[in-house]
Amino acid sequence: MAFPPIHPALARALESRNYQEPTPVQKSVVEAAAEDRDLLVSAQTGSGKTVAYGLAMGQTLLQDRDTLGEAGNPLGLIIAPTRELALQVSDELRWLFAEAGARIVTCVGGMDARTEQKALFRGAHLVVGTPGRLRDHLERGNLRTQDLQVAVLDEADEMLNLGFREDLEFILEATPAERRTLLFSATLPKPIVALTKRYQTNALRIEVANQSSSHSDIEYRAIRVAPTEIEHAVVNLLRQAESPTAIVFCNTREQVRHLHTGLLDRGFGAVSLSGELGQAERNQALQALRDGRSRVCVATDVAARGIDLPNLGLVIHAELPNDAETLQHRSGRTGRAGRKGVSVLLVPLSKRRKADRLLTDAKIRPIWSAPPSADEIRALDRDRLLTDPLFSDEAGDDDLATAGVLVERFSPMEIASAFARLYRQKLPAPEDIYDPGPGRDDKTGRKANAEPxxxxxxxxxxxxxxxxxxxxxxxxxxxxxxxxxxxxxxxxxxxxxxxxxxxxxxxxxxxxxxxxxxxxxxxxxxxxxxxxxxxxxxxxxxxxxxxxxxxxxxxxxxxxxxxxxxxxxxxxxxxxxxxxxxxRGPPKYGAKGPGKGPGKPGKPRRAD
CATH class of the missing domain: 3.30.70 (Alpha-Beta Plaits)
Incomplete structure (x- = not known):
């Protein structure tokens, strides 16, 4: 399936990135039926929607011109829910519009507003930003929208969930009525429908895939684990997968700090992302992941929204998400652009019912199993050692000379065992972990081997x-x-x-x-x-x-x-x-006993 006819400048940019064929959403937005129309698009995360609306914008902004010409007031405006997503969108659009000579300015919270102001005054073809910062520039007169031809709302449902409805309405009211509006949303709740009726005209509805279904390139696994061994399970899963990049989701900043510290102490190259970090710290963390200095990211949902990391093959839900939509969004960080990925839920027995409900709502049938054991990981390490490139790479003269000295002084067994120790020392040690048992049967929902x-x-x-x-x-x-x-x-x-x-x-x-x-x-x-x-x-x-x-x-x-x-x-x-x-009943967490009667005041905890 080849791309439909698109502007030559955009086609050359796609060719430079080895885009051979479009994804379904990219194909849909550039077909003749969608030309110059408002679009309401439902697309699965990781489906290539940034390039999709970039192509749709390009068709409108370039028309028959070779380039966009001299930069002045913005022609296109892209609104994204988070700083990370806005920065990522800017990077994508820069290479896509490079042949068209586009000047792109990014306006997000946490960055220097005066620097953004100067960039806007110098002129821009496209402006990408978060709702709060864009509204601030509009109110200060830094962002002039009278020449705007296209407005894009990326992940509109998430922007409403984060409380940006008022900002969105303010921004859209400040743009020309004849603009083209492209709205991309994973789901279509009532507030999104109301927004489309108010700010779109005769919008073409494009639904690329069933949003309730899980991503076809993601393998879902559910790991039963004791509540006290969540961290051990994360360690062993990271060691088992050895993914070039992995992300571990937690529900709170405190849990992110705790787990991030634990991974660093064990020797993992790990970074953290949470709302308490400044933008400079977030950028440093993401750059460490992209250039390979770190391979594990521990993050909250809000901080990780919209992040697209290269070679991210593993997502671990250290804490269960609150709903099926969050589960799919987290998992959608992997299995992108045709690559395979694995999403693993850690399920304490006390949370099994919640996990079953989440998976049912998301229409996901995971593979249930015990956590990987330390013995399994040691066996994998031995297999990986045998296939290490060190054995196949050509040895230099210095290496051969050193090898000769070693053979003269030590036996083959001594040399091999020393090499194995050196190989093991660079790896975080696996954890001895306990399998709490199968829980309820996957098909019937009843506990396997349950007692009467x-x-x-x-x-x-x-x-x-x-x-x-x-x-x-x-x-x-x-x-x-x-x-x-x-x-x-x-x-x-x-x-x-x-x-x-x-x-x-x-x-x-x-x-x-x-x-x-x-x-x-x-x-x-x-x-x-x-x-x-x-x-x-x-x-x-x-x-x-x-x-x-x-x-x-x-x-x-x-x-x-x-x-x-x-x-x-x-x-x-x-x-x-x-x-x-x-x-009645047992004391809550932190209780000091059932009163002042005799006996030792206990603090028993509930199972969950």
Whole structure:
């Protein structure tokens, strides 16, 4: 599929970049039916839409002229939601309009407004900017729009989501009514439809692909992981993929800082992007990724919107996005322009339901698996070592002379082992990581190998005949009881997280007034003891000697040790911080216990 007839200057620019055939959106905007019309375009991220509206603008601005001529008042205006996207658009349009002699000025927040003002006064054919900065230049009289022929709204839905509606309306009201308006949006919510009715005339609707479907060049994977091992899973995924560039998404600036620091400490070349960084810092981070000095970017959604990084083959969702649209936008950073990519969601068991909902809404069927283990990564390292270019590159005279000295002094095994150590030293060490189990079955949504309902969570039986049978077992002691709101419903996931075991490894849970005793499968007891030692969550876990505790009432009386439930008349309560009505259930994060009664005030956490 070749490009339809376009202006010779644009055709030469495409040829210089080895564009052999157009993407569907690029083909649609330059067909005869779209000529000189307002366009309302839905296009998947990574579909080549920047070049698409550049071609559409070029057809209008150049007409039969060879070049755009002398720069004066802007002829084209492109509005983008973020600084990074605006800068990226400017770079794309510069090479596309290079043969046409275009002068392009970029106006974005975080840059020197006086420098932009001087550039506008010197004249520009195209102006690219963010809504807030463009409005500022309009109000100050720096940006003159009386000669404007084309206005482009890139990622219009995101601009509205970020609260730029008022700025957009101000800018469009300041432009000539006869201008051509090109609106590109991944989705078409009601505010976008209202905007098109107000500022477009007889717009041609172009829908390139079904926006609810996932990108065909992206492989989606979902990794089950323990909540405490998110960072370890990120490390092992980066080591497994060895992608030239990867991006890791977090939901908050604090999590970006934490994960970025952890990757740097492990020896990764990593940069961070979040809203707290200035524009100069963002530019430095992106440049480090583009020239190969760093290969991992840890970012929030807002900071990474619109970023197009070369050779980005891996996207990791360290924290689940809030909706399916964000999931697809994050994932769309890879698998662009015909290249393949991988998008990986890290899913703690407590977040499995949310992950299922996100994937269903996005119509994505991922491959579920355990996190890559340290042994798997070491095996990959050995395979990569055997195919390293060092073995195939031609050796120089100095290399051969050094090799001769080494062979005379050391045995082949000593030389090979030293080389392997040197090779390993340049790589971040993989992490030993725990597989929390398959969770719910991918097809039915039920937990794989699930227990009957009467033996799950807080309904697990702890009697001698009907309890969860696990065979040979070891008993452990917890220094919290009913007076600390201990309950199997939150103790069970806490023990799995803390001790790195599955629910199937846990048998009876016997709760007394001031203590709790838990049965752990014998073959998992050592792992549980090692992982659960210490005093995390203000709960101390110790191994018991002397076999199983009695199944009757504890020494303080009151309470059913078999079921782990308090007597009917003595249900545990915790009081609110303000002393008002009591509430039931385990304390929230940071709570200091269920009141001022006797017993150790515990701080147990929920599983999520």
């Amino acid at each position: 309902r009467s033996r799950r969570d807080g309904e697990r039986e702890e009697g001698t005949g009907g309890r969860h049978a696990i065979g040979p077992a070891v008993w452990f002691h917890l220094d919290i009881g009913r007076r600390n709101n201990a309950d199997p419903k939150w103790l069970l996931p806490l023990l799995c997280r803390r001790g790195k075991v599955t629910r199937e490894d846990i048998g009876a849970i016997r709760i007394f007034d001031k203590e709790t005793k838990v049965e752990i499968r014998a073959d998992a007891a050592e792992r549980f003891a090692s992982a659960a030692q210490g005093s995390d969550d203000d709960i101390t876990v110790t191994r018991m000697d002397g076999g199983a505790p009695p199944a009757g009432r504890d020494r303080d009386g009151g309470g059913n040790a078999r079921t782990g439930r308090p007597p009917r008349a003595q249900k545990a309560f915790s009081r609110r911080a303000d002393g008002d009505a009591p509430r």
